[in-house]
Amino acid sequence: MGTETAPPRRGRRRATDADARSAIVRAAASEFASAGYDGISLRAVARRAAVDPALVHHYFADKADLFAATIAVPIRPDRIVADILRGPREEIGTSIVRALVTRFEEPRTRDAVLTVVRTAMGHEFAGRMLRQFLVREVLQRITTELGQDDGERRAAFAASQIVGLVIARYGIRIGPLADASDDDVIATVGPVVQWYLTGTPPTDPTAS
Amino acid sequence: MGTETAPPRRGRRRATDADARSAIVRAAASEFASAGYDGISLRAVARRAAVDPALVHHYFADKADLFAATIAVPIRPDRIVADILRGPREEIGTSIVRALVTRFEEPRTRDAVLTVVRTAMGHEFAGRMLRQFLVREVLQRITTELGQDDGERRAAFAASQIVGLVIARYGIRIGPLADASDDDVIATVGPVVQWYLTGTPPTDPTAS
Numbered sequence: 001m002g003t004e005t006a007p008p009r010r011g012r013r014r015a016t017d018a019d020a021r022s023a024i025v026r027a028a029a030s031e032f033a034s035a036g037y038d039g040i041s042l043r044a045v046a047r048r049a050a051v052d053p054a055l056v057h058h059y060f061a062d063k064a065d066l067f068a069a070t071i072a073v074p075i076r077p078d079r080i081v082a083d084i085l086r087g088p089r090e091e092i093g094t095s096i097v098r099a100l101v102t103r104f105e106e107p108r109t110r111d112a113v114l115t116v117v118r119t120a121m122g123h124e125f126a127g128r129m130l131r132q133f134l135v136r137e138v139l140q141r142i143t144t145e146l147g148q149d150d151g152e153r154r155a156a157f158a159a160s161q162i163v164g165l166v167i168a169r170y171g172i173r174i175g176p177l178a179d180a181s182d183d184d185v186i187a188t189v190g191p192v193v194q195w196y197l198t199g200t201p202p203t204d205p206t207a208s
Numbered sequence: 209m210g211t212e213t214a215p216p217r218r219g220r221r222r223a224t225d226a227d228a229r230s231a232i233v234r235a236a237a238s239e240f241a242s243a244g245y246d247g248i249s250l251r252a253v254a255r256r257a258a259v260d261p262a263l264v265h266h267y268f269a270d271k272a273d274l275f276a277a278t279i280a281v282p283i284r285p286d287r288i289v290a291d292i293l294r295g296p297r298e299e300i301g302t303s304i305v306r307a308l309v310t311r312f313e314e315p316r317t318r319d320a321v322l323t324v325v326r327t328a329m330g331h332e333f334a335g336r337m338l339r340q341f342l343v344r345e346v347l348q349r350i351t352t353e354l355g356q357d358d359g360e361r362r363a364a365f366a367a368s369q370i371v372g373l374v375i376a377r378y379g380i381r382i383g384p385l386a387d388a389s390d391d392d393v394i395a396t397v398g399p400v401v402q403w404y405l406t407g408t409p410p411t412d413p414t415a416s
Contacts, residue, residue, distance in 0.1 A: 122247065163376055167375065174343055
């Protein structure tokens with residue numbers, strides 16, 4: 001991608017390099033989340049970050065590089081798994097859904113995950129990212145810990161509900177699901193994830 | 209969007225107008241499915257359809273118009289709902305998932321639905337399309353027929369699992385779910401949809 005303007009002189013930059021870089025990453029996160037991987041230009045990111053486009057090229061080789069920086073949210077799958085496994089085994093599904101909706105209260109995390117999910121629909125690199133993180137690093141580690149023989153299969157079905165929840169509640173925002181409280185979502189979807197992972201049937205959500 | 213070439217003369221067109229139009233729609237379906245709404249150009253569609261770009265502009269006002277034609281798959285929600293309701297009430301979830309995976313064997317339907325889901329993540333018009341079709345025209349009609357008070361809420365949660373299944377199995381293709389047989393998917397996910405819609409708990413999938 002060509003750079004049409006010369007790099008800005010020192011004085012035109014923001015206070016520090018770190019500030020400028022993080023302003024670009026924040027702007028990119030919003031742009032990727034709203035316009036999608038294919039819909040954004042590095043120029044639009046620069047505009048939103050209020051920096052010279054050349055600065056974007058200074059920090060990031062290309063769009064894929066910027067994407068990787070953008071979705072590098074401070075989520076540690078090993079810690080999520082450790083937290084979940086510390087709770088009772090019969091509440092693993094609930095703990096997983098709670099870990100998700102709680103982290104989604106942070107807009108940067110929410111934008112990053114939505115961007116990965118959306119991009120994963122058309123770009124294998126993002127699909128791989130999602131499969132590795134959600135399925136392998138989180139769900140399969142849990143099924144392994146639970147000693148499940150068919151853990152890979154169980155993790156895949158649980159992932160379908162988790163990805164669907166992310167999209168329906170935060171992405172396409174289906175009314176009652178977008179408006180539901182975190183507690184309601186945890187209490188309703190948690191038992192389904194539990195059922196996929198352990199085979200323990202949920203109880204009627206209307207009975208509670 | 210400007211048209212750079214003059215409309216082709218009659219002799220350069222395909223055999224009939226209907227042929228050309230449907231070649232464009234088929235090409236657009238593949239392009240939308242692989243590159244996404246933001247990633248395609250009408251020029252690329254023309255190239256894939258082997259027609260003059262001007263012909264695309266002749267039939268379709270803009271990308272949104274072409275999109276609407278592309279996703280106009282021959283799915284009749286009223287017939288789907290009638291079919292599902294003809295079966296036993298305790299197998300409604302299974303019937304819904306069966307209706308989905310059976311129709312997804314048809315590549316054009318699969319591409320169209322994947323395109324709507326993907327586009328819905330970033331474009332409100334496609335989000336509305338998905339909510340109207342899946343939630344209102346299919347799931348809420350069923351919960352109304354079942355006499356559920358909280359049908360709208362139940363339909364929303366069921367939709368999250370259905371959208372997640374579509375994405376995980378056909379979109380990002382999570383290994384064991386992408387490789388599973390239709391029967392396996394119907395037997396495993398159907399009871400979850402049933403549970404969301406009616407509150408009847410599933411039985412252990414490994415017990416069958």
